[in-house]
Amino acid sequence: MDIKILHIDSNNPILWDQLQNAGFINHSDFTSSKEEIEAKIQDYQGIVIRSRFKIDKTFLEKATNLQFIARVGAGLESIDCEYASSKNITLIAAPEGNRNAVAEHSLGMILSLFNKLNQAHTEIQSGHWNRESNRGHELDGKTVGIIGYGNMGKAFAKKLRGFDVEVLCYDIKENVADANAKQVSLEELKQKTDVLSLHLPWTPETDKMVNTAFIEGFEKPFWIINTSRGNNVVTADLVTAMQSGKVLGAGLDVLEYEKLSFETLFKDKYTPEAFKYLLKAKNVILSPHIAGWTFESHERLAQVIVDKIKAKYFGNSNPTATEERVTGIGGFFFKSKNPKELLSWYATHLGLKTDDFGSTFLWKDKNDNQCSTQWSPFVEETNYFAPSEKQFMQNFRVVNLDDLLNKLSEEGVTIVGDVQTYEYGKFGWILDLEGNKIELWEPKE
Numbered sequence: 001m002d003i004k005i006l007h008i009d010s011n012n013p014i015l016w017d018q019l020q021n022a023g024f025i026n027h028s029d030f031t032s033s034k035e036e037i038e039a040k041i042q043d044y045q046g047i048v049i050r051s052r053f054k055i056d057k058t059f060l061e062k063a064t065n066l067q068f069i070a071r072v073g074a075g076l077e078s079i080d081c082e083y084a085s086s087k088n089i090t091l092i093a094a095p096e097g098n099r100n101a102v103a104e105h106s107l108g109m110i111l112s113l114f115n116k117l118n119q120a121h122t123e124i125q126s127g128h129w130n131r132e133s134n135r136g137h138e139l140d141g142k143t144v145g146i147i148g149y150g151n152m153g154k155a156f157a158k159k160l161r162g163f164d165v166e167v168l169c170y171d172i173k174e175n176v177a178d179a180n181a182k183q184v185s186l187e188e189l190k191q192k193t194d195v196l197s198l199h200l201p202w203t204p205e206t207d208k209m210v211n212t213a214f215i216e217g218f219e220k221p222f223w224i225i226n227t228s229r230g231n232n233v234v235t236a237d238l239v240t241a242m243q244s245g246k247v248l249g250a251g252l253d254v255l256e257y258e259k260l261s262f263e264t265l266f267k268d269k270y271t272p273e274a275f276k277y278l279l280k281a282k283n284v285i286l287s288p289h290i291a292g293w294t295f296e297s298h299e300r301l302a303q304v305i306v307d308k309i310k311a312k313y314f315g316n317s318n319p320t321a322t323e324e325r326v327t328g329i330g331g332f333f334f335k336s337k338n339p340k341e342l343l344s345w346y347a348t349h350l351g352l353k354t355d356d357f358g359s360t361f362l363w364k365d366k367n368d369n370q371c372s373t374q375w376s377p378f379v380e381e382t383n384y385f386a387p388s389e390k391q392f393m394q395n396f397r398v399v400n401l402d403d404l405l406n407k408l409s410e411e412g413v414t415i416v417g418d419v420q421t422y423e424y425g426k427f428g429w430i431l432d433l434e435g436n437k438i439e440l441w442e443p444k445e
Contacts, residue, residue, distance in 0.1 A: 003067075003313065008037060009050035011072050012302035022310055038062045048072065048305065055079040060087060068092055068312060070305045074099075074152065074292065075229070077202045092308045095151035096409060097301030098292030103155035105291035106197055106227050109251030112285055113223060114139060119282045140164040145193030148228065149176045149183070151409075152199035157181040158414065161387060168192060172205075178414040179387070179435035191219045202229035212237040215246055223249045227291035230254035236274040242281065249283035253291040307406075325404055330395035330441040331358075331374030335385070339377040371397065372443075387416065388437035401426045401442035 005019060007028040016026050027044070029037060034053040041047070041063045048070045049055065055069060057080050066089050069079055074095040081091055112118055115136035123130055142165050146153045149169040157167050157180035169181040170189045177183035184192075196218075200206045210224070210233040224247055226233055235256050241247040257275060278284050292301075336342045343359075346352040352359040358376035374395065378384060385393050398404050401419060405428050409415055416429035416437060425443040432438055 003045045004043060005046035005048060005309075006037070006041065006044045007048045008032075009048070009052050009072070011048065011050070011305075012299050014299060015048065015072070015302035015306055018303075018306045019309065022306075022314075024309075034059065041066065046070065046309065049078070051078050053078075055084070057083045060084055060089070063089075068309065070309055072097075072301050072305050074102075075201050077229070090312055092305060092312075094301045094304035094308070096406065097304040098294070098297035099151040099155035101294040101297040102152045102199070102227050102291045103159045104294075105253060105287070106156050106199075106225050106251070107159045109225050109227075109253070109285050109287075110139060110195060110197075110223070113249045113251055113283065116282075118285055139195075142166075142194040143168060143192045144195045144197065145170070145189040145222075146181060146197050146199060147171075147186075147189070148199035148201070149173075149181065150199065152227070153197075154178065154180065154412065154414070156197060156199060166192070176412055178412065179431040180414060187217075190217045193218060193222050194220060195223045195225065197225040198228045198232055200228045200232050202231050206232050208232070208234050210234065210238065212240065215241045218246070221246055221248050223247070223251075225251040227251075227253040230256040230258050230289075235272070235278070239274040239277045242277075242283070250278075251285045252278070253287045254289050255286075258289060325398060325407075326396045327399055328371045328397040329373050330397045330439070330443075331376060332392065332394060333374075333376045333378060333384075333439070334392040335380045335382065336377035337380060339379055342377050385437055388431070388435060390436050393437050393439055395439040395441055398440050398442050401428050401440055404428075404440065405430075 002025065003023075004025045004027060007016065007026060008030065010028075010030055016028075020026055024046070038059055039062075041059065042065055044063070045065055045067045046069075047055075047063070047066065050072050055078060060066070060080060060083055066087070068090040069084060070092040071079065072094060074093060074097075076091055076093050079091065084091055116134045120130075120134040123134070140163055144160060144165050144167050146157060146167065146169045149157075149171040153169060153171070157169065157178075160167050161180060167181040168184045168189050169177060170184060170186045175183070198210070200209070206229070208231065210226075212234075215237065224233075224238070230252075233252075233256065238247060238250060242250065255275070257272065278286060343352075343354040346359065347354045352375075358374060361373045361375070363371050363373065385391070405415055405419070408430060414431040416431060419426055419428045421427075423444070425441050427442075428440045430438050430440065
């Protein structure tokens with residue numbers, strides 16, 4: 001296999017190294033102009049980009065042998081996706097790679113605005129100790145409205161689980177809600193929202209979506225967080241709403257003034273009046289398009305891209321995990337008033353072989369593989385079942401836990417917590433349609 005890949009932006013080294021180890025031929029060009037890249041792109045089957053320039057129809061017409069375009073990021077707005085698809089070019093993005101970073105950044109912006117942390121810090125640096133003027137707000141009791149409930153929106157809603165808030169979501173797709181957010185109409189979201197968080201792609205439908213008419217449609221004054229794309233918000237209209245009190249404050253990681261590459265801000269030396277206002281406003285927090293730009297996401301984005309490129313050419317490395325997601329019942333966990341006494345009762349009267357975890361039943365599947373099922377009582381005050389409200393939890397055996405969790409996440413299933421590894425296997429947790437917690441177990445056998 002001679003698949004040549006041109007990297008036109010720098011990325012985490014694992015992307016280059018793992019592709020090379022898999023047999024791909026890597027070339028890099030971080031400095032040539034778009035026209036210079038176009039002159040040689042016919043020699044490549046793949047291209048890896050961030051946002052250095054637009055992959056338009058002119059570029060694609062010259063890319064006569066291109067099989068895939070991989071963007072190390074969440075969105076594909078810098079690519080003429082329709083024309084690329086018409087040429088059977090696979091489009092690869094990595095929204096899974098930085099969704100956690102975006103979620104944490106969004107939450108951090110809200111808490112900083114509510115508690116006036118930036119303002120208080122600046123005043124103390126200037127020698128002022130003002131307590132009353134820095135009195136803040138609490139997030140508890142508020143309604144958070146999320147527009148765009150894909151990877152980013154879902155990750156943000158997950159972060160809000162520790163707060164006593166109502167979370168609403170609006171999306172053009174139906175049935176995207178999960179245990180962390182209730183899907184509602186845009187009208188209902190506007191009626192109830194105290195904090196609005198945008199997690200949208202930049203499309204013709206979302207371009208300049210948040211304008212005066214949109215803002216005036218909200219029932220209450222509200223706070224706004226934008227970690228999606230700057231062009232989704234008309235900055236001048238936002239400032240007008242802030243001056244009138246309709247918008248109480250803003251956390252903006254993106255601005256409409258950014259260039260397509262996101263690396264610089266203004267296309268010319270003119271500074272818009274609206275931006276001058278944002279720079280001086282005490283109820284505004286600005287960051288330079290870094291919500292998804294953490295050390296961890298830098299590596300995770302690259303890994304997602306590597307995995308998807310390899311999957312295109314080699315298929316799934318573990319086809320069994322795709323064909324058969326669950327291989328058996330791992331166990332059944334439930335709450336008991338006194339687990340130790342209950343275990344003793346079952347041992348005495350039913351002859352179960354019990355230990356501190358309960359009782360393990362050994363059995364063989366249809367392929368004569370050795371399997372086991374765990375029966376385990378927990379004390380009533382345990383939080384192991386959280387956030388489920390049910391008094392029990394199922395456990396299923398799986399073949400490749402990480403692979404399965406990635407697929408479930410892409411399908412919109414809520415992942416609870418992080419994967420944990422013990423001497424007897426790896427564990428992950430998900431929520432079903434009704435918010436019941438399910439444990440997934442990849443045993444070490």
